[in-house]
Amino acid sequence: MPIRPVSSTDHLNIYRQFNFGSLVQLTMLDTRIIARDKQLAYTDYMTATGLDIAKFQADLTNPVRTLMGYTQRDWLVDKLKQSTATWNVVGQQVLMSKMWIPAELLASLGQITSGGTSPEALAKMNAQITELVALKLRLQQNDPTLTAQEKARIMTVVPYNLDAWDGYYAEREFVYDKLAEFNKKIIVLAGDTHNAWASYLYSQKGKYVGVELATSSVSSPGLEKYLSIPLAQLQQFEFAFTTLIDELVYCNLNQRGYLLVTLDQVQVHSEWRFVDSIKNTEYQIDSSRQNDIVLDLNLMPLKQGQKTA
Incomplete structure (x- = not known):
């Protein structure tokens, strides 16, 4: 979607903020282009005897590595600190949750x-x-x-994916520590993976800092293609993911659609809606796979879709 550039000479900086009265502060980030350090790759740490764990952990937790760049990071922290909105929403490209x-x-x-x-x-x-x-x-x-x-x-x-916040451990913890310092929680909106996800976010110290709501793609394939998951086993895989990954509470690994998030003065309502086909001009919403999560002012669940096996 085209957006207005920050200035006539600056077409790269896309991070910005929108305020919707006192209800929502929407902070939009760039976690893809402007200042990120190159993502790590497990293949770079393989030796004749296996993974060089010490070197990998040292690089993964290096406090100098950045996904946002220091200028954008300081700007984000300042916006979160100053916010008086009911809801602090952060929109960005990659998954913030610990997909371990x-x-x-x-x-x-x-x-x-x-x-x-x-x-x-x-x-x-x-x-x-x-x-x-x-x-x-x-x-x-x-x-x-x-x-x-x-x-x-x-x-x-x-x-699993070092090309997301999981590959920038120290910077994520820095943001989480600031949220704890400000006594605030965030709603993170994400895309990138082509699949639908929902996770509750915790710092490494165990502090609950918010929720991540991630949308599926409109047409591009996701894990169902890359992992060659048979259609008959998809829901078993979804149950496995939400069981094995501690922060993850919901996923849809094969359907295309969109995420609708509604915020009012007392709750957040997130609805994942999927179509039954992207290959035909005639299609309908697949109500059997629709999922809803409703959160209160403390981002605690009032309603949450059930895991299935």
Whole structure:
């Protein structure tokens, strides 16, 4: 969508703010172009004996690395500090939530997304996911028979996508710490992944800082294509994702549509709406997969779609 440039000589700076009375402060960021450091890649840390964990962790948590650039970051912090709006909404491009998956899944997912979609590879990944979900459910139920090795399989987690806020750990924590300092929470709007997501955001210190609502694409494929997920198994995969990823509470991995967010003086209502086909001129809303989340003034859930397996 075309937007008015900041000035006649500046067509790169797109971050800006909109105020809707005292109800909403909408802060729009650029997390793609203007000042971000190059994203990390696991392949750059592979050695003959495996992943160089020490070097990877040092780079991942490096406080100098930035997704927004210092100028934009300071501007964002200042806007959040000064805000007196009922709702502080931050619109930007990439997922802010911690999309951390069990480490053993990373190799399988990497093989699939790089083209290794053989029946054997898919079967191995499915078996891994089934085992890990079963272990996570036992952990959530405080099963005393879980062994230390089984706990390690599900508690040793790594970021799946380093080309998002997960790859800029220190800067995300900096923003979260400022929110805690200001005693404010945010509603984050995101896109980028072509799939629908909802997550509750927590700092590494365990402070609840807000919610992320991410929209699906209008027509582009998402994980259902890259992971070669059979249609019959999609909802099982969605249940697996929301079980294994702690912050994630909702996802739709295959449908196209849009996200409608309505804010009033007392609540936030988010509705994910999907069409039953993007290949035909005649289509309708797929009401069977529509999902709603309603949040109160503290961004706590009043209504939330149920997980399905």
